[in-house]
Amino acid sequence: MNLNEYKGVYVYVQQVDNKIDGVALELLGKARDLAKDLDTDVTAVLLGSDVKGLVKKLAQYGADKVILVDDPALKDYRTEPYTHALASIINEFKPEIVLVGATAIGRDLGPLVSARVQTGLTADCTQLDIGDFPIKPMMGKEQQHNQLLMTRPAFGGNTIATIACPDNRPQMATVRPGVMQKIEKIADAEAEVIAYNPGFEENNKYVEIVDVVKSLSNTVDIMDANILVSGGRGVGGPENFYILEELAKAIGGEVSCSRAVVDAGWKPKDLQVGQTGKTVRPNVYFAIGISGAIQHVAGMEEADIIIAINKDETAPIFDVADYGIVGDYKQIVPTLAKSLESIAATEA
Numbered sequence: 001m002n003l004n005e006y007k008g009v010y011v012y013v014q015q016v017d018n019k020i021d022g023v024a025l026e027l028l029g030k031a032r033d034l035a036k037d038l039d040t041d042v043t044a045v046l047l048g049s050d051v052k053g054l055v056k057k058l059a060q061y062g063a064d065k066v067i068l069v070d071d072p073a074l075k076d077y078r079t080e081p082y083t084h085a086l087a088s089i090i091n092e093f094k095p096e097i098v099l100v101g102a103t104a105i106g107r108d109l110g111p112l113v114s115a116r117v118q119t120g121l122t123a124d125c126t127q128l129d130i131g132d133f134p135i136k137p138m139m140g141k142e143q144q145h146n147q148l149l150m151t152r153p154a155f156g157g158n159t160i161a162t163i164a165c166p167d168n169r170p171q172m173a174t175v176r177p178g179v180m181q182k183i184e185k186i187a188d189a190e191a192e193v194i195a196y197n198p199g200f201e202e203n204n205k206y207v208e209i210v211d212v213v214k215s216l217s218n219t220v221d222i223m224d225a226n227i228l229v230s231g232g233r234g235v236g237g238p239e240n241f242y243i244l245e246e247l248a249k250a251i252g253g254e255v256s257c258s259r260a261v262v263d264a265g266w267k268p269k270d271l272q273v274g275q276t277g278k279t280v281r282p283n284v285y286f287a288i289g290i291s292g293a294i295q296h297v298a299g300m301e302e303a304d305i306i307i308a309i310n311k312d313e314t315a316p317i318f319d320v321a322d323y324g325i326v327g328d329y330k331q332i333v334p335t336l337a338k339s340l341e342s343i344a345a346t347e348a
């Protein structure tokens, strides 16, 4: 493999029902930073059926080029045709880096594609940088420059590992939704469009989709919320969550929770923040009766303002909080909700 043949930062654009998943836009934002460091450009890979209309949006969020595979075989996500399309693009265009969102689809597609093009993949990254590898000079090992350094929690979140793929190309990573930041939309941006036909031949790995059943869950997506009022085991039981709901209502927020709350069956998994839940980046995050375990903090530390309410002044959540209130949430939260509600009423 001649590594020098591989150029450019590619982002797989996940779309479902012709709607681009937010993580693809976040990855385009990150790809711009990486491409700048490598003095190269950003290519979005758009696979689907009748998806040409999405190209403009990809340009507006940072794509210099869009490789488009528009084919009825790609109408709904199916592992085989999508893997074939993305692997064919990699073999044909030889990108240096390929980024995929760590969604249910991305976690299926990314590893299969990496195996098919015979390279490595680092899953569930929380940070991506360009740098030297090994990071520090090591006896008997030459440092290679301009490598993709892929950082992710390891060993149950107890350590952070930085991984590189110096001997193969492309360097592939999946990245959790909510971790990277999309750029401000550039309204008049244009991208070069390259239509590509990987040649689909149905084989016995093609799944036939008989019916698509949409999730009946009516919980909101906490990843879209600007304000989150998050409750932990310290809330004491599902019957007490109304106290948090009233605060959320007073300030236009949504309720989320820690894993302890989900494990106890008090709230559905959709609302869990953290390493095995969702990564959120709201403007304001209230952590109420949450101790601040590393696995929880991994999912909310990028919030702009963190307000912790905990009766234990030594709780680790106070280490990451911008504001901390020590005391019983049952006394603090209703008072807070009332004052914030009256401030909102005066300002209206």
Ligand SMILES: Cc1cc2nc3c(=O)[nH]c(=O)nc-3n(C[C@H](O)[C@H](O)[C@H](O)COP(=O)(O)OP(=O)(O)OC[C@H]3O[C@@H](n4cnc5c(N)ncnc54)[C@H](O)[C@@H]3O)c2cc1C
Binding pocket: 156, 157, 231, 232, 233, 234, 235, 257, 258, 259, 260, 261, 272, 273, 274, 275, 276, 277, 278, 288, 289, 290, 291, 292, 293, 294, 295, 296, 299, 309, 310, 311, 312, 315, 327, 328, 329, 330
């Ligand atoms: C591999 C792995 C993955 C994990 N993934 C996640 C994840 O995604 N998300 C996650 O959240 N956790 C995750 N965890 C679990 C995590 O380690 C913690 O166990 C969990 O976050 C604890 O939840 P908690 O803070 O709600 O409960 P606790 O740790 O029990 O904390 C409760 C807090 O409430 C406070 N409190 C009690 N009563 C009151 C009161 N009346 N008023 C105010 N404060 C009060 C206490 O002082 C305490 O600090 C994971 C663990 C592992 C091993």
